[in-house]
Structure formats: structure tokens, C-alpha cells
Amino acid sequence: MSVAEVxxxxxxxxxxxxxxxxxxxxxPASLMLCIAFAMLTLVVLLLxxxxxxxxxxxxxxxxxxxxxxxxxRSGIQSALVGTLLLMVVCAVFIxxxxxxxxIYLEEYADGNRWWNRLIxxxxxxxxxxxxxxxxxxxxAFLVRGPLxxxxxxxxxxxxxxxxVLPVVIIVGREAIRAVPNSIREGSMALGATLWQxxxxxxxxxxxxxxxxxxxxxxxxxxxxxxPLIVVGAAAFARFNPNDLTSDPFSALPxxxxxxxxxxxxxxxxxxxxxxxxxxxxxxxxNAGAIYLRNRYEQKW
Amino acid sequence: MxxxxxxxxxxxxxxxxVGAACGGGAGGGGGGDLSGTIQVDGSSTVQPFxxxxxxxxxxxxxxxxxxxxxxxxxxxFERFCRGETExxxxxxxxxxxxxxxxxxxxxxxxxxxxxxxxxxxxTSKQLQVDCVTTDQLKDLFGPDADAKTLxxxxxxxxxxxxxxxxxxxxxGTFDFFTEEINGEEGAxxxxxxxxxxDDNQLVTGVxxxxxxxxxxxxxxxxxxxxxxxxVGVDGGEGCVKPSSETIxxxxxxPLSRPIFMYPSEKALQRPEVKEFMNFTIDNAPRIAEAxxxxxxxxxxxxxxxxxxxxx
Numbered sequence: 289m290s291v292a293e294v295x296x297x298x299x300x301x302x303x304x305x306x307x308x309x310x311x312x313x314x315x316p317a318s319l320m321l322c323i324a325f326a327m328l329t330l331v332v333l334l335l336x337x338x339x340x341x342x343x344x345x346x347x348x349x350x351x352x353x354x355x356x357x358x359x360x361r362s363g364i365q366s367a368l369v370g371t372l373l374l375m376v377v378c379a380v381f382i383x384x385x386x387x388x389x390x391i392y393l394e395e396y397a398d399g400n401r402w403w404n405r406l407i408x409x410x411x412x413x414x415x416x417x418x419x420x421x422x423x424x425x426x427x428a429f430l431v432r433g434p435l436x437x438x439x440x441x442x443x444x445x446x447x448x449x450x451x452v453l454p455v456v457i458i459v460g461r462e463a464i465r466a467v468p469n470s471i472r473e474g475s476m477a478l479g480a481t482l483w484q485x486x487x488x489x490x491x492x493x494x495x496x497x498x499x500x501x502x503x504x505x506x507x508x509x510x511x512x513x514x515p516l517i518v519v520g521a522a523a524f525a526r527f528n529p530n531d532l533t534s535d536p537f538s539a540l541p542x543x544x545x546x547x548x549x550x551x552x553x554x555x556x557x558x559x560x561x562x563x564x565x566x567x568x569x570x571x572x573x574n575a576g577a578i579y580l581r582n583r584y585e586q587k588w
Numbered sequence: 589m590x591x592x593x594x595x596x597x598x599x600x601x602x603x604x605x606v607g608a609a610c611g612g613g614a615g616g617g618g619g620g621d622l623s624g625t626i627q628v629d630g631s632s633t634v635q636p637f638x639x640x641x642x643x644x645x646x647x648x649x650x651x652x653x654x655x656x657x658x659x660x661x662x663x664x665f666e667r668f669c670r671g672e673t674e675x676x677x678x679x680x681x682x683x684x685x686x687x688x689x690x691x692x693x694x695x696x697x698x699x700x701x702x703x704x705x706x707x708x709x710x711t712s713k714q715l716q717v718d719c720v721t722t723d724q725l726k727d728l729f730g731p732d733a734d735a736k737t738l739x740x741x742x743x744x745x746x747x748x749x750x751x752x753x754x755x756x757x758x759x760g761t762f763d764f765f766t767e768e769i770n771g772e773e774g775a776x777x778x779x780x781x782x783x784x785x786d787d788n789q790l791v792t793g794v795x796x797x798x799x800x801x802x803x804x805x806x807x808x809x810x811x812x813x814x815x816x817x818x819v820g821v822d823g824g825e826g827c828v829k830p831s832s833e834t835i836x837x838x839x840x841x842p843l844s845r846p847i848f849m850y851p852s853e854k855a856l857q858r859p860e861v862k863e864f865m866n867f868t869i870d871n872a873p874r875i876a877e878a879x880x881x882x883x884x885x886x887x888x889x890x891x892x893x894x895x896x897x898x899x
Contacts, residue, residue, distance in 0.1 A: 356639035357878040432670070439627070439672060520667065522627070522655030524639045526646055536627055536655045546658060549786050550636060551811040552880060556788070 337560050337567075344561030353526040354543065359554035364562050367543035369528040370441070370521070371510050371569075374539060377445035377532060378509050379502065382456050386505075387491075387498055389453075390460030395486055415454035422451040423515030431519055439520035441532045444539070447515050452505035459504070463497025464490060467586075496584035503577040507570045513541035540566045623651035624860040630657075630664025630677030631760050633805050634847050636879035637703055638677050641868040644875060648867075652860045661760040662686075665850075669695050674855035675865075678848045679705060679760035696853040700865065701892050702872055704882040706835035707765055707843040708809035710816040712800040717745060719820040719827035722769055722842065728752065728801065729765075731775040737799070752777075753793045753802030756785040761805055768842040791815065803843075806830050807880050835882045846888075847881075869893050 304312070352363025389411075397404040426447030430437050437443040467490050475485040522538045523546035529535035540562060547559035628638050635658040642654035659667065661678045668676035669690035682690075682697055690697055709725065711717050717738065720728075727733050727741045729752065738745035754776065755762045762783075767773040784790055787808045794800035795815040809818055809830070820827040823841035834840035849868065855861040868875065869892045876883035884892065 354639075355643055356636055357643050431672075517659070520629070520657065520659075520672070522629075522657050523635065524642065524656040525653070526643060527653045535653075536625065538655070546635070549632060549658070549788065551787065551805070551807045552636075553811065 334567075337563050340557055341560030341562075341564040344557055345564060349558075349561055350565070354524055354538075355526075356524070359552065359558060362555075362558050364540065364543055364565060366525045366528055367538045367540045367562065368565065370525075370537040370539040371541075371566075373441050373529065373532070373537065374445045374448060375506055375510050377441060378449045378452070379506055381446060381449040382453055382505065383502060385449075386453055386456030386502065387460055389457045390464055390498070391486060391491075393457070394461050394464040395482065395490070411454045411457055415458060418514075419451055419512050420514040420518065422447055423518030425450065426515060426519045437533065439522075439536050440534060441529050441537045444516055444519050444521055444537065445532075447519050448509040448512060451512065451515060452509045455505045455508070456498075456501050459501025460494070460498045463494040463501065466497060467493040493586050496580050496586070500577045500581045503573050503580070507573040507577075510539075511541060511566065511570060513545060516542055517545075540569075621651070622649045622860040622863055624653070624858060626652065626654045626675065626855075626861055626864060627673040628654060628656045628675040628677060628849075629659050629667055629673045630675075630850075631661040631679040631847065632658035633679040633705055633760060633807075634677035634702070634849065636807075637847075637875060637881050638675075638849065640879040641702075641864075641871075641875045644871065644878070645864050645867045649860070649863070652864065654864065660758050661763075662758070665690075668697070668850065668852065669693055671695055671852075674851060674858075674861055676850045678850060680764055680845065681848065682850060690852075694854075697850040698853055698856060698895070700849050700851070700869065700895055701846045701884065701888060702849045702868060703847050703876045703884055704835050704888075705845055705847045706806040706830045706840055706882065707761055707803050707845075708806045708830050709803045709819040709821055709843070710794055710801070710809055711819060712795055712797055713815070713817050714798045715746060715748060715801065716817060717801075717819050719822055721822040722824070725769045725821070726771070729754065729776055729781070729803075730770045731772075731777055733777045734779075736780075738801070748799040750799045750801055751793070751797040752781040753790045753800060753804075754781050754783050755787065755790065755804055756783045758785060761803075764845055765803055765843070806835060806882065810880065832882045836885050836888075865896055866893075869896055 348361075349363045350368060351365050352361055353365050354367070355362040393404070393408065393411075397407075399405065399408075426443060429435060430443040430446055431439055435443075437446075471489050471493065472485055475489045476482070480488070516539050520536075521542045522536050523542050525536065525538040529537045544559050544562045544566070547555040547562065550556070626642075628642070635656060638656045642656055646652060646654060656677075657664075658677075661680060664673070664676045664678065665682060665686045666689070667673050669686065669692075671693055676697070681699065687697070709720065715738070720741075724741045728735050728738075728750070735741050735750065737747045737750050739747040754765075757774065762776070763773050766776050770776060782793060784793070787804045790802050790804050791808055791812045794802045795812070801819075809816055818829055820829040821840065821843055822828070825839075825841065828834050828840045830840045830843070835844045838844045849865070851861055851865050856865065869889060872889055872892070873883040
């Protein structure tokens with residue numbers, strides 16, 4: 289269809305008035321201007337951080353603990369380990385729950401039933417809820433309240449998990465929907481049960497899409513600051529958490545915030561270094577997601 | 589089946605990471621006999637001090653694990669009274685309501701002064717103002733103030749349009765300034781004042797605006813002396829500029845204040861908390877110097893030592 293539309297559009301331009309032709313040029317030009325503006329802001333920001341932060345980056349910076357007394361010996365070990373732990377625990381939570389929810393909604397749920405539609409609408413809405421609200425939820429139900437986990441890694445990771453779960457479910461559903469019906473029907477026709485069809489045919493086909501969604505969700509999770517502040521991640525810790533359910537923890541965004549707010553100039557340079565580390569981590573994760581998508585994407 | 593292999597590989601890698609991280613943490617022991625975890629939270633003004641104290645203490649007692657947060661004085665007490673933290677940092681004394689909330693949870697705070705702090709009133713370099721009275725400050729920042737330039741406050745001052753900067757409402761500095769200058773905690777003009785929770789932004793704002801005038805913690809002025817013009821404050825007994833000395837002896841009135849750490853009585857029963865607090869007070873001047881905060885005087889140190897021993 290789109291192939292046919294293009295020549296028609298060109299024909300209209302050829303026959304159009306001068307004013308219309310000028311507008312035809314102005315419109316894409318203004319679009320380009322918008323992109324240029326967005327990119328320029330990004331480049332300026334990145335350069336600014338890189339100029340401040342690059343001199344700080346070293347192996348020592350990654351492996352030392354933060355220091356108030358000797359800023360020059362300060363590092364981000366506890367924050368980096370905290371962030372990695374959060375990511376892993378969060379993944380352990382969202383991978384099964386998110387995938388299972390997506391399978392249920394796509395393969396089992398009857399979309400005509402009101403409760404299934406209610407769940408669908410709610411998941412869409414939850415994806416747009418501000419992260420601080422999840423932080424308050426985590427504080428009230430996980431750190432305090434019914435679960436009383438305390439200010440520990442597990443509470444932080446579950447809060448971040450709840451925050452990104454809607455995205456995982458939505459992306460997962462799309463990946464499952466992209467598996468053509470002929471595969472389902474073929475499998476069932478050969479006598480496979482619905483469970484066998486899902487496990488042997490649909491899931492393997494949808495896996496690259498689901499994995500991409502999970503990685504993108506995780507990279508959003510580790511960049512979040514507000515929910516971690518509310519849940520009570522520490523700004524300063526000279527040790528790594530040994531135990532997910534009893535030790536307090538720190539995380540990169542919290543460390544960055546604490547350093548930015550310190551009166552001493554040296555700490556802002558350290559903050560720039562920590563920002564770079566977080567950026568590089570995110571870049572690798574997103575690159576991984578893109579690689580997965582391109583490498584394993586199924587052409588049906 | 590290739591994607592599935594990948595998933596397993598990924599999971600295995602993730603588990604290995606957890607193992608490595610946990611193993612790495614468990615290695616650091618030895619040294620002092622004390623052990624345990626101490627959570628400190630509260631005022632962001634006290635935060636650098638508490639961090640330096642934690643760092644120096646842990647050098648001698650590597651078995652003790654201390655975290656420090658900067659949630660703010662009020663939020664700090666909220667967590668403290670629920671028993672979530674052992675020690676609460678505060679840039680003002682605990683309020684009666686907060687004490688009641690603590691009592692309900694059977695948490696008893698012990699007040700220990702750890703350092704001094706002052707609020708500096710500053711202007712941009714272009715705006716050379718030497719001294720203001722507390723009444724003039726109220727005419728600038730008070731809830732009923734409508735001054736557009738400094739000249740509206742005192743004919744001697746320049747007529748440059750004033751740009752006002754102040755810390756956000758969640759800050760103890762804001763509470764203290766409004767209480768002392770405007771006469772009522774939390775009362776400040778809303779129109780024409782730019783607020784920020786990040787004091788470094790206030791520094792940038794004041795120094796970058798020709799008519800910039802604002803107030804924030806003394807250490808933020810001290811670290812940016814070259815960019816700012818500090819204003820003396822006249823509280824009725826002549827004009828005094830903030831400095832370590834005038835803040836320590838409280839001649840810089842009324843904007844000098846003590847800052848505190850509140851351990852709970854229950855936590856003080858634990859040897860590592862008791863030792864940490866003793867260490868902090870015994871070394872308070874050294875810790876204050878390392879964290880660029882106005883230290884306790886010798887007399888104040890012995891006062892804090894006895895309030896730690898007391899009862």
C-alpha cells in the first residue's frame with residue numbers, strides 16, 4: 289500500500305502552487321531542526337559530564353569506597369555493587385512474573401471478559417505512574433507495613449521491579465503477539481496441548497522480544513533515583529551488602545545525588561565520574577538489547 | 589532452541605555475579621573487636637560530618653558497618669522514631685511532636701551537639717552590600733515583603749532589581765531562617781523567590797544574577813568565597829559577619845545554631861553505637877575540619893561528652 293502512495297504524493301506536489309511547495313520544504317526542515325535541538329542538548333550534556341568526569345575514571349575509582357575525608361581517594365564500589373545487586377534481584381523477580389503475566393494475557397485471557405479488560409487497562413495505566421509513587425508504595429508495603437523487610441536490597445529491588453513490571457508485560461505481550469497464528473494452529477493440529485504449544489513454539493519464538501524488553505526495563509530501573517531515596521537507600525556506605533534481606537545498601541544514582549549536593553567542589557567532579565560509569569553501564573545494556581533483537585529476531 | 593541457551597547463560601552469569609559480590613563483601617574483617625550495623629539518617633547539613641565520622645571510626649573498627657543518609661531533619665526523625673535508624677542527624681533540636689511520635693514507639697532520643705553551623709546571607713559580587721539588619725532581611729524575605737530592589741529596603745543600597753534565592757521548604761535551614769528572621773517557622777514570601785533543595789544551585793543562582801541575594805548554610809559560602817559577597821547581619825548589637833569564631837561564640841546572631849546527632853537510648857546500649865558516639869565527640873573538632881564544618885569549642889566538647897555519659 290505504502291508503495292503506491294508515494295508517487296501519488298509526488299504528483300500532488302508537482303501540480304501544487306508555489307506556496308504549497310515552499311511549505312513542503314519548510315515542514316521537513318522544521319522537523320530536522322527539532323531533532324538537531326534535541327541531539328545538541330544531549331551532546332552538550334554528555335560533553336560537559338565527560339570533560340569533568342573522565343579524569344576521575346580509573347580502576348581505583350571503581351574499587352574504592354566513598355570517602356568524605358579524602359575525596360581524591362574516593363570511589364564507587366559500594367554504590368556500583370548495590371546497583372548490580374538491585375539489577376540482578378530485580379531481574380529474578382520480573383523475568384518469571386512479567387513473562388507469565390504476558391503469556392496469560394495473550395494466550396489464556398478472554399478479552400471479552402470485563403475483568404481481563406480491567407487488568408489490561410490497569411497495566412497500561414501503571415506503566416505511566418510516576419516512579420516516586422512506586423517508591424511510596426515500596427516504603428509503605430515492603431519496607432514497613434505488611435512485609436516489613438526493612439531498608440534492604442530486597443525491598444529496593446522489588447520496588448524497582450514493580451515499577452518496571454508493566455513495561456515488561458506490555459513488551460512481552462507484543463513479542464508473543466508477533467508469533468504468527470499459523471504456528472499455534474500447526475502445533476495444535478499435530479496434537480500438542482496449549483501448554484506444549486506455548487512452551488515449545490511460542491516462547492522460543494517470542495524470547496528475543498521478551499529479553500529485549502527485560503533489558504530495557506532493567507536499564508530504566510537502575511537509573512531511577514526517587515524510589516530508592518524514598519525506600520531509604522544510603523548515600524554513604526563503606527561496605528557492600530552481604531545479605532539481601534538484612535543489610536542496608538547504596539546505589540549509583542543515590543551516590544551521585546549525594547556528591548552533587550556536597551559543598552566541596554571535588555565531590556562534584558566525582559559525581560561526574562559516577563555519572564559516566566552509570567551511562568556506560570546503560571549503554572552496554574541497551575547495546576545488548578539491540579544485539580539480541582537483531583541477532584535472534586525471527587522472520588516468519 | 590538457541591535463544592533458550594542464551595537465557596540460561598544469562599541467568600548463570602547473573603547468579604555468579606551475586607556470588608562474587610557477596611564473597612567480596614565477606615572478606616573484610618579483622619582489626620577492632622566491635623561489629624554490627626549502624627544506620628544514620630537525617631539532616632543533609634550534618635551529612636558530611638556524619639560521613640567523615642563514620643569513615644574515621646571504621647578505619648579503626650572495620651567490623652562496624654555504618655551507613656549515612658541525607659533525607660532531611662524532619663524525615664530523619666520520622667524514620668528514627670519508627671526504629672528504622674539508630675542515629676538521627678538534625679540541624680535543629682527535636683520538636684515536641686517528634687518526641688511524642690518517638691515515645692509511642694518506645695524510642696528515646698538523646699541529644700548530643702556535634703558541631704556548629706551558621707546561615708550565611710550573601711549577594712553577588714556586583715551587589716556590594718556590607719551589612720543588613722534582621723528587620724531589613726524580613727523586609728526582603730518576610731511573608732508580607734514586596735521589596736523589588738534593595739533600595740526599597742534601605743535608601744543607601746543600590747537600586748538593582750533584586751533576585752532572591754532561598755533553600756526549599758523541606759530544609760532545616762529554611763525552618764531556622766524563617767523562624768529567626770520572619771518570626772514564624774515556614775513563613776516566607778512566595779512571589780519573587782527562587783528556591784532549590786540543592787544549595788549548590790543557590791550558589792550558582794546568587795553569583796550569576798547581578799541583583800542576586802540569598803541565604804544558605806555557611807559551608808556553602810566558605811567553599812565559594814571567591815564567587816560571593818558575604819553580608820554582615822545586625823541582630824541589634826552591631827554588624828557581625830559569619831566566620832568560624834563568630835558562629836562558635838554565637839556573636840553572629842541570630843543566624844548561628846548548634847547541630848546535633850540523636851542516638852536512641854536503646855541503640856546506646858549496644859557497644860558499637862556507644863563507641864561510635866564517644867569517638868565522634870572525642871574527635872569532633874578533627875571530624876569537623878575534615879568535613880568543612882564549624883567545629884565544637886573545647887567547652888562544647890566536654891558538654892557533649894557529659895550528655896553522652898549522662899543518665
